[in-house]
Structures are given as structure tokens and as C-alpha cells.
Amino acid sequence: MVIDCDVHHTRKSPNELLPYLKEPWKGEMIKYGGRYLSAGINSHDGGNRRDIQPPNGGSPGSDPHHMKEDLLDKYDYSYAILTGTGHDVTGIPDADYASAIVSAWNDHTIEHWLPVDKRYKMVLWVAHQDPQQAAQEIDRLGDHPDVVSVWFSSISAMPFGNRFFHPIYEAAQRHNLPIGIHPGNAGAMMAQPSATAAGMARTYLEWHTGVSHMYMAQLTSLLFEGIFERFPKLRFYLVEGGYSWLPHLMWRMDAHYKGLRQQAPLLKKLPSEYIADHVRFTTQPLEEPKKHEHLLQIFDMMDAENTLMFASDYPHWDSDDPPYVLRKLPESLQQKVLHDNAAKFFGLD
Amino acid sequence: MAFQFVATTDEVPDHGCKLIPYRKHEIGLFHENGAYYAVLNYCPHAGAPICRGEVEAPLTASADGTYTVETDRPVLRCPWHHWEFELKTGAPVCDIKQKLKTFEVVVEGNNILLDL
Numbered sequence: 189m190v191i192d193c194d195v196h197h198t199r200k201s202p203n204e205l206l207p208y209l210k211e212p213w214k215g216e217m218i219k220y221g222g223r224y225l226s227a228g229i230n231s232h233d234g235g236n237r238r239d240i241q242p243p244n245g246g247s248p249g250s251d252p253h254h255m256k257e258d259l260l261d262k263y264d265y266s267y268a269i270l271t272g273t274g275h276d277v278t279g280i281p282d283a284d285y286a287s288a289i290v291s292a293w294n295d296h297t298i299e300h301w302l303p304v305d306k307r308y309k310m311v312l313w314v315a316h317q318d319p320q321q322a323a324q325e326i327d328r329l330g331d332h333p334d335v336v337s338v339w340f341s342s343i344s345a346m347p348f349g350n351r352f353f354h355p356i357y358e359a360a361q362r363h364n365l366p367i368g369i370h371p372g373n374a375g376a377m378m379a380q381p382s383a384t385a386a387g388m389a390r391t392y393l394e395w396h397t398g399v400s401h402m403y404m405a406q407l408t409s410l411l412f413e414g415i416f417e418r419f420p421k422l423r424f425y426l427v428e429g430g431y432s433w434l435p436h437l438m439w440r441m442d443a444h445y446k447g448l449r450q451q452a453p454l455l456k457k458l459p460s461e462y463i464a465d466h467v468r469f470t471t472q473p474l475e476e477p478k479k480h481e482h483l484l485q486i487f488d489m490m491d492a493e494n495t496l497m498f499a500s501d502y503p504h505w506d507s508d509d510p511p512y513v514l515r516k517l518p519e520s521l522q523q524k525v526l527h528d529n530a531a532k533f534f535g536l537d
Numbered sequence: 538m539a540f541q542f543v544a545t546t547d548e549v550p551d552h553g554c555k556l557i558p559y560r561k562h563e564i565g566l567f568h569e570n571g572a573y574y575a576v577l578n579y580c581p582h583a584g585a586p587i588c589r590g591e592v593e594a595p596l597t598a599s600a601d602g603t604y605t606v607e608t609d610r611p612v613l614r615c616p617w618h619h620w621e622f623e624l625k626t627g628a629p630v631c632d633i634k635q636k637l638k639t640f641e642v643v644v645e646g647n648n649i650l651l652d653l
Contacts, residue, residue, distance in 0.1 A: 239589035239616035506618050512583040 189266045190510050191530035193470050194370070194427050194499035197255065197301060198273035200246040204300070208292035213285060223285065225276040225376040227383070231392045234374075240503045248503035249273065252304040259502050260307050263510045266527060267536055270297055270310045271427075275341040275372045278316055279379030286315035291325055302334050309536070311339035311368055316356060323359035330363035336534040338365050342399070342429070343372025343379055348406045349413025357419045366423035366468075366533065369406065371399045403429030404437050407467065411441060414454025416466045425468040425533065427499060432475045435489035438463065463495065468533055470499035471525065472508045474516055484518060493521055497530040540643055540650040547647065549573065554588050559653070564640060566649065567592065567624060569611045574624045575651050576613065577638035585617035587637065595621060595630055613637070 199205060202222045206214055240258065242251035249255060260268050272293055280286045290313035297310045312335045314322035326338055338360045346352060348369070360367050374395045377383035384398035385405070403426050416422060438460035445452060445459050452459075469490070477483050487496070501507040514522055530536065549555045549568040556563045556578060563578040565588030580587040594608045611624040621630035627637035641652035 233619075237616050238591060239586060508583065509617075 189527050190263055190498060191267045191269070191527050191534075191536060192259070192265060192500045192502070192510075193269050193368075193425070193497050193530055194271050194472065194501050195255070195259065195268040196249050196273050196502065196504060197252070197270045197297070198247060198249045199296060200250045205289070205292040205296055208295040209288060213288045213292075222274075222289070223280055223282075224274075225279050225379060227375050227378045227395075229374055229390070229392055229395070231374045234392050234396065234505045237503050237505055237507055252301045252308070255502075256305050259500070260305060265307055266531075267307050267309050269336055269534070270301055270308055271339060271368070271370060272297070272311070272313055275370055276343065276376035276379075277313075278341045279343040279372055279376030280315075280317070281379070283315060283317035283321065286317055287321040287325070290315050291328075294325070294329055298329075298332065298334075309334050309336045309534075311335070311337045312365070313339050314356060316340045316344060316353060319353050319355040323355040326356070326359035326363055326365070330359065330365055335365065336536065337368045337425070339368045339370065341372035341376070342369050342402050342406060343376045345379070345381070347409030347413075349409030349411070349415055351413075354418070357415065357422050361419045361422045364421065364535075366425055368425050368427055369403070369429070370427045371396075371402070371429060399428065400430040400433055404433055407437065408441060410467075411459040411462055412445075412452040412455070414452065416462045417454045417456060423466050423468070423533070425470065425497065427470045428472060428501060430473075430475065431469040431490060431492075431496065432477075432483075432486045434463075434469065435486065438490075464491065468495055468497055468529065470497050471513055472499045472501040473506050474508050474513055480516070483516065487518070487521065493524055494529065496521070496525050497533065498526045539653065540641075541653050542648050543575075543651050544649045545647045546573075546644065546649060549649070552592065556588060557651075563588070564651065566642075566651075567611075567613070569624065572625075573642045573644060573649055574611070575640040575642050576622075576624065576627060577640075579638075580615045580617065580620065581635040581637060582615065582620050583617055585615050587613060587615045587622070590614045590616040590619075592624060593621075 236248040240248035242254040277286050293313050301308050312329055314325050374392045377395055383389050385401035389395035441459040543557050549566050551568050553568055555566045565576050565578045567574040578586050578588040591614050592611050593614050594606045595612045597605050612621045613624050614621050622637040627639040643650045
């Protein structure tokens, strides 16, 4: 039994969104299509797995019946959490447009995907450019029985500990929904102050490797800005941004905090001690050190037995299927990582 | 170890791939520019059906702005994770230990034989 925390469904065409868009966005979509960000690099060499092709056409992940057979049935899934496609949306400067689009995505998922199989669950997309509108979207659909979390991309104008985002966190806590952070796609990287910790990336390869920089910075911000003291029931899960960096970050945060605690006065315990109650990580892309024993040591250092959850990233080019991940996990972690940790985190039976 | 007939040449068009059952897996029989290659349809990385990937010409660079697309060097790129292996030898393009299993191919007239 598997719970997959990151399954990228999509639309067969942008026109599928039209019934869920109000004006002026509907008219714009009809006349001009959707808005997309491009950073002038080749992201297509990543893209989707090349062996996935829905029989009735459309891009991989666009057919709920095909995905059911190719993923849920094939690997005996308990649940597949649908996370959508188009993670550049939170880099689009027009917050009204972005809010309307993600709202249409949510309605489209409810109508087109959830009825196909009860094992489909969904994240609730919000555009964090306007936290008030994001909170309204959480209030609109946050209590839907198949919504298991709030979701946005890591492409942001400022780190997530900033008080600008508080309305989103208040709403997520109010509805008892964790928040998933997923990398924005490379096309949106120029919408950030810095595409990587060092600056602009030349290639998709360089940007994708550097996603972990961004995640380290986001988690540092969430912890030091006291988000989990301000919102004591709020939980985050960090998707597709790695986790081998976590021991280093915890040690460094704790070490600095001991001397500079005055700069994070809301905290009541060591920064790393908030992680057990508030933060989870997902497996994909599985870290692959030359010596597998080193990965096992990382698992031990980050308490993976309780903090790590399975994600496939289906149907993307670097997706990991459950048998592959199982082979890399010690027996003591298999059940918890593939199923139990996510079941507990999302409240899925 | 013996050569066995597996297909006729007209069953494997140029730039095509024919899958042949082999023990618990399959063998992918490829035809690229007049040459035939046979590899196990099982990626040594994550166990993907690698023969559903694409045959590409690898890109190399000797200096900034000096690129070479090696069209005489067919490389099979896995549909999962996009790892590259030499179609002829199964050797990885990157300096890693994983290697794709290959089979010796002999063409006699219109018959393709594999050393199984």
C-alpha cells in the first residue's frame, strides 16, 4: 500500500479551464491562451517520462483513467495526491490572474479527476502573490473531503517566514491543512530575487540541482521567523527539494541560535526541534550517494523514520516508482515512508 | 551461449525497436543506420523499461561554444531519469559503474540472431 505525495496531473488543453474562469480571464484564455514564464533556458530536456502516453492523446498526466491504470492500479496505491502542473504560476506578477487560474485548477480537479477514483486526493492550489485571495480560496474549498493540503510553489518574491504570508498560514491552520511547497519550474526562476543561491543559472540542470538552496533558505526563514510559534498547529512538507542537507541545516541553525537567540526571540526551543512536529520531506528525487550506507546515515540523522514520505513525481522525467524506492529503504522504514507517515500527516485512513 | 534466430530484418525498421521476450524481462532489438543492437530492456539504475527511451546522438564539447553531436555514436537514453548508455556496448556515457546488458548480434541474410 502506497501513498504518493506528488502526482502531477494536468489538463488535456487550457480550454478545459474555461468553465471555471470568470472574465476577464476567460476571454483572455480564449483569445490568447494561458500566460507562461520562460527564463530563456531549455527545460524540455527534463519534462515528462518518455514512456508515458495516454492512449487517447494528450500529454502525460492528462487522462485520469490512464493514470489510474498506469500508476494507482499498477503499484497498489492507497492514495495519489494530485498536485497539478504549472508551477510557474506563483512567479506571474499579476496576482489577480494567478489567483483566478489556480482557483480554476482546483475546480477542474474536483470535477474531472476526483470522480474517477476515490483514491485520488488533491492539494488546494493557492497563489501566494496575494495572501488575502489565497486565504479566500482556502476558505472556499479547504473543507472539501478530498483536499488534503494547501499547495504553492517555491517561486516567491520573499522568503516564506515573512509576515506578508500570514493570512495564508492563518487560513491553513484554521482548516487544519498542511502546506506543501513544490519547486516552481525553471521557467519562472527569474521571478525570484535569485534563481539559485549564487545567482542566475545557465541551464535547467544547474537550476534543478540548486532547488535545494532555495528550500534551505525557505525552511530557515520559516523557523527563525517563528512561524510555528505564531501558528502552533501549522505544518509544512517540502517536496522535491532534497533532504540530505537537513542535518547540516539543523546543526548550523542550532549552533547559531545558541549565541544569537535575540534575533529570533519568538522561538521557545532549538530551531531543529520544531521540525519533528511541523515539517516533513518527500523522497523524490531519491538521493544517490556512491555508497548507499551514506544515505542510510542521512536517514538516521534526519529521523527519516518519522519525517520522510514517499513521492513519485509521476509523470516527470525524474520520477521514482515505489519498487525502486523500496529497494533503497531499510526494512524498518519501508512501511512508514511508503504509507504510514503520509497517512498520519494527512489524516488518511 | 548460442546464437538463436529472433527476428527478420524487415521486422526492425531503421530507427525502430522490436521487443523480444527473454527470461523474466525482454530484449530490445534496435536498428540504427544499418547496424543492429540488442540490449536488455531493464535499466540498471531504477529498473525502467529502457527500450522505451530514445536513441540519441550524444553531445560533447571540447571548449566553450565548440559542440559536437556524435551522430555515429548511438546512445540509448532511459525514459526514466534520462541516463545514457552506449547502444553498442552498454557502457554508461557518464563515469559511473552501472552498465546496460547487451547481446551480440549476427545478421545472416534477412535473419537476425542473438547470442543468448
